[in-house]
Amino acid sequence: MQRLQGAPEECAHEVLDVVPVVMRVVRNKLREHGAQLLSVPQFRTLSFISRNNGASLSEVANHIGLTLPSMSTLVDGLVTRNFVIRRTHEDDRRRMDLTLTEHGEATLRSARKETQEYLKQRFTGLSESERGTVVKGLRILRQVFSERTA
Amino acid sequence: MQRLQGAPEECAHEVLDVVPVVMRVVRNKLREHGAQLLSVPQFRTLSFISRNNGASLSEVANHIGLTLPSMSTLVDGLVTRNFVIRRTHEDDRRRMDLTLTEHGEATLRSARKETQEYLKQRFTGLSESERGTVVKGLRILRQVFSERTA
DNA sequence: TATTGTTATACTCTATAACTATA
DNA sequence: TATAGTTATAGAGTATAACAATA
Numbered sequence: 001m002q003r004l005q006g007a008p009e010e011c012a013h014e015v016l017d018v019v020p021v022v023m024r025v026v027r028n029k030l031r032e033h034g035a036q037l038l039s040v041p042q043f044r045t046l047s048f049i050s051r052n053n054g055a056s057l058s059e060v061a062n063h064i065g066l067t068l069p070s071m072s073t074l075v076d077g078l079v080t081r082n083f084v085i086r087r088t089h090e091d092d093r094r095r096m097d098l099t100l101t102e103h104g105e106a107t108l109r110s111a112r113k114e115t116q117e118y119l120k121q122r123f124t125g126l127s128e129s130e131r132g133t134v135v136k137g138l139r140i141l142r143q144v145f146s147e148r149t150a
Numbered sequence: 151m152q153r154l155q156g157a158p159e160e161c162a163h164e165v166l167d168v169v170p171v172v173m174r175v176v177r178n179k180l181r182e183h184g185a186q187l188l189s190v191p192q193f194r195t196l197s198f199i200s201r202n203n204g205a206s207l208s209e210v211a212n213h214i215g216l217t218l219p220s221m222s223t224l225v226d227g228l229v230t231r232n233f234v235i236r237r238t239h240e241d242d243r244r245r246m247d248l249t250l251t252e253h254g255e256a257t258l259r260s261a262r263k264e265t266q267e268y269l270k271q272r273f274t275g276l277s278e279s280e281r282g283t284v285v286k287g288l289r290i291l292r293q294v295f296s297e298r299t300a
Numbered sequence: 301t302a303t304t305g306t307t308a309t310a311c312t313c314t315a316t317a318a319c320t321a322t323a
Numbered sequence: 324t325a326t327a328g329t330t331a332t333a334g335a336g337t338a339t340a341a342c343a344a345t346a
Binding site for chain 1 (some may be wrong): 346
């Protein structure tokens with residue numbers, strides 16, 4: 001079965017098999033992050049808002065891949081925890097402008113750092129070329145799964 | 151930034167960035183599976199039991215990476231939906247023997263097929279060599295993240 | 301009327317703590 | 324006493340349906 005490495009079937013199979021396993025490690029690591037534990041969607045939401053200051057709720061929901069009500073609830077939690085500031089947009093009062101607080105930025109930074117630190121360790125056992133393959137593979141996956149194919 | 155492809159940092163960064171995106175697509179696809187929608191943990195649990203007939207609850211929990219209570223609840227749902235048979239072990243009456251029903255096997259098969267079918271499509275746009283890279287990268291990831299490092 | 305967001309409701313996921321049954 | 328599982332409880336994630344406010 002090693003010979004169909006280039007087949008779409010094999011890609012599909014490996015994705016279904018491997019991605020959930022990696023995901024679980026990432027989730028557990030993020031959740032360990034001291035008192036300020038973050039779920040994966042919370043982490044991703046903070047990341048997005050940090051990169052897109054003043055984003056609207058719809059924009060965030062769309063990017064993260066949640067429905068609007070789900071994102072509304074999620075952001076609500078982030079506001080309560082003082083990670084996010086939510087104000088109505090000046091011109092269009094239906095929209096919300098989302099930005100991170102200082103505390104939100106700091107939490108995001110340290111959560112990202114801790115998690116990456118941990119993941120990094122896992123990769124030190126590999127050869128440089130193996131790591132290169134991992135990075136290339138993931139970049140291709142990002143491209144494949146970022147397209148809004150619905 | 152393209153030049154540090156072989157660095158552990160870059161692996162960590164890509165994992166944190168890309169894996170959640172792919173995961174979401176997989177989850178949504180699994181959940182679309184007709185009336186018999188499965189969550190990712192449910193799907194993985196059915197897969198494991200199918201491959202390991204008569205597995206105990208602890209074994210399943212351990213493999214999937216859930217706590218025993220969480221797995222107990224999850225399996226409870228699968229039993230209710232007639233996907234799984236749960237009986238006490240003959241010799242050690244503390245243990246549970248888990249097996250799939252015919253219906254469970256069939257559901258698993260068709261959920262896997264539909265999801266893989268969908269994922270496959272996404273990969274048809276790639277070159278054979280790109281797909282090879284994806285497969286190789288994922289196999290390395292599996293190896294890295296299967297080790298019980300805690 | 302169309303768009304942006306929130307609220308209500310309901311399940312699943314998940315953990316920790318406390319418990320029961322068996323060995 | 325140690326092991327295998329369950330039950331109780333609680334918070335987060337998520338969806339759909341119904342609603343409110345603004346354009």
